Amino acid sequence: MKARRRDPDLQLARAFAHNARAFHAMAWTDDDRIGVRSAYHSAIAIELGLKAYLLHRGLSDDWNRNWFAANNGPNGENLVVLARHSEEVLETVLQLAGRQDLVTARKLAGAREKLREMLEMIDDLQSGQA
Numbered sequence: 001m002k003a004r005r006r007d008p009d010l011q012l013a014r015a016f017a018h019n020a021r022a023f024h025a026m027a028w029t030d031d032d033r034i035g036v037r038s039a040y041h042s043a044i045a046i047e048l049g050l051k052a053y054l055l056h057r058g059l060s061d062d063w064n065r066n067w068f069a070a071n072n073g074p075n076g077e078n079l080v081v082l083a084r085h086s087e088e089v090l091e092t093v094l095q096l097a098g099r100q101d102l103v104t105a106r107k108l109a110g111a112r113e114k115l116r117e118m119l120e121m122i123d124d125l126q127s128g129q130a
Helices: 010-029 036-057 061-068 076-085 087-096 100-129
Strands: none
Touching (some): 010 036, 036 061, 076 087, 087 100
């Protein structure tokens, strides 16, 4: 079985990321942002960005192709890492697990924290005006 991980190639990953940013910028500076040329630049930017990510993580193109084709999905470790870095993934996992109560609790806790920050800001502004 071919290993999906190898040592990350950070130098090549940086080069791919740099090129991805350049193609992304070209897509937004094209005269016709909806046209074929802009779509071409966007597609290349996405592909280069993905390759940069894979290189940075030490993952192979074959592993990525199989993962997106659903030949192999994320294992528990991968899913935890994805959920740690993506609110959308975490929320989706909780919903699929039938834990809408936890999704609601997380949103409520976030709203309370934002409200607390806003009240502190109001208090700071009022104390500065007194």
